Amino acid sequence: MxxxxxxxxxxxxxxxxxxxxxxxxxxxxxxxxxxxxxxxAASAATAASAAAKAPVELLVSPEDILTVGQAGAAGRGALITGAIVPEKRADVRAELGAVVQQVLKENGDTVQRGDVLVKLDESTVRDSLNAAEESLRAATLSFEQSERQLQRVKSLQAQGMVSQQAAEDAEVRRNNANSDVLAAKARVVNARQQLQRTEVRAPFDGVVVERKVSVGDTVQVGRELLKVMDPRTLRLEGRISADQLREVRVGQSVRFSLNGYGAQRFEGRVQRVDAVANASTRQVEVVVALVGEAPTVAGLFAEGEVLTQAEAAQGKLVLPQGAVQPLEGKQMVWRLGADNKLQRVEVTLGELDPRHGWWPVKTGVQAGDRLLRNPTASLSPGQPFRLGGAGAAVVSAPASGAKAGAQAASAASAQ
Incomplete structure (x- = not known):
């Protein structure tokens, strides 16, 4: 051909x-x-090929590790903001004008009902009491004398020796003396009450939260001396938007966090929903009774949600958004295996809580599993890793094995 x-x-x-x-x-x-x-050249090509196939070891620092745990609440509901305040609180005020002689309790001191908190100067009140008692004594003597005189006039009237008018005049004098006795007794009682008011006492068991006076201060009637609260009656007094009012009902669960308590979550139940919105903010006040563990400090800012959905996720596992990596329509996480190799694990997630950035986990991981907090796209299953010290970061793999092989070949050629 x-x-x-x-x-x-x-x-x-x-x-x-x-x-x-x-x-x-x-x-x-x-x-x-x-x-x-x-x-x-042949050995360089072989080394480049081996380098391209060998996976790059990751250096994982402690801050790159996420331990799967449970969330206090991954539910969604009406946002509530407010403060922790005691239901039982009192502004102890002066009931008479006097000079402060002694302050017996300081901020933070525990008090029992009836304990003396502040002592006021009693000299003026005691003088008034002495004068009232002397007046009562004189009125009593006058009454007794008028009573005896009335009995004598009545005896003489029975014998026809005095007129009816004289008997009636004696009875009027006796009645006036009796009124003077009653008025004197009232003045004595009032003076004794004023004397008791010089000792300002605790209205109930609680804690002194604010002292407003010092020794030597002159106080008038109504002047605030101390604030006392009962920490066992703390509750959340919050506000919700009027747009979410339809979702809130008495008895619903509430979970909230407090400024100063970090990630700790507290629980409560809606106790009361006000019928009138605030004239300035148009928000509605909601009172929440605490359930279970309660804070010990009042006045802290609180923020949480009224759980209006069944997706409360009490005790469920949750993951932050950054730990979940979408891949071909699936949700993946990277688990640190016991053999120091990465494991790509598919997880089934619930509905995202946008307020906290939590994914409720249904299947795929268990409590205590260690995951990469923010995985990158260059990771591969089975890739080895080792734990580094604080400050280390996740080391990404090279872009491709061909690039690593080219770099190795270039180095060999340069030799």
């Missing part, structure tokens, strides 16, 4: 081209470096 009519098959063409390329590379290697450099 003439040579001009022969056409090789496509596979044969590729084989011929591959052989020609190998011969050309061999000739170039021989021309460029002689026979001595040929083995070096």
């Amino acid at each position: 003439p040579a001009s009519l022969y056409t090789p098959a496509p596979s044969a063409q590729r084989t011929v081209l591959a052989l020609a390329a190998l011969l050309l590379l061999g000739g170039l290697a021989a021309c460029g470096g002689g026979g001595k450099d040929g083995p070096a």
Whole structure:
């Protein structure tokens, strides 16, 4: 058959081209470096190929590790903000004008009902009491004398020795003396009450939260002296938006966090929903009774949610958004295996809580599993890792094995 009519098959063409390329590379290697450099180039190519296949070890620092745990609440509901305040609280005020002689309790002191908190100057009140008692004594003597005189007049009237008018006048004097006695007794009682008011006492068991006076201060009636609260009656007094009012009902669960308590979550139940919105903010006040563990400090800012959905996720596992990596329509996380190799695990998630950035986990991981907090796209299953010290970061793998091989070959050629 003439040579001009022969056409090789496509596979044969590729084989011929591959052989020609190998011969050309061999000739170039021989021309460029002689026979001595040929083995070096071959070993460099082998090293580059091995480097391309070997996975890069990750250095994982403690802050890159996320331990799967439970959330106090991953539910969604009406946002509530407010403060922790005691239901039982009192502003203890002065009931008479006097000078403060002694302050017996300081901020933070525990008090029992009836304990003396502040003593006021009693000299003026005691003088008034003495005068009232003397007035009562004189009125009592006058009454007794008028009573005896009335009895004598009545005896003489029975004998016909005095007129009816004289008997009636004696009875009027006796009645007036009796009224004077009653008025004197009232003044004595009032003076004794004023004397008792010089000792300001605790209205109930609780804690002194604010002292407003010091020794030597002159106080008037109604002046605030101390604030007392009962820490066992703390509750959340919060506000919700009028747009979410339809979702809130008495008895619903509430979970909230407090400024100063970090990630700790507290629980409560809606106790009362006000019927009137605030005139300035148009928000509605909601009172929440605490359930279970309660804070010990009043006045802290609180923020949480009224759980209006069944997705409360009490005790469920949750993951932050950054730990979940979408891949081909699936949700993946990277688990740190016991064999120091990465494991790509598919997880089934619930509905995202946008307020906290939590994914409720249904399946895939268990409590205590260690995951990468913010995985990158360059990770591969089975990739080895080792734990580094504080401050270390996750080391990303090279972009591709071919690039690593090219770098190794370049280094070998430079030698």
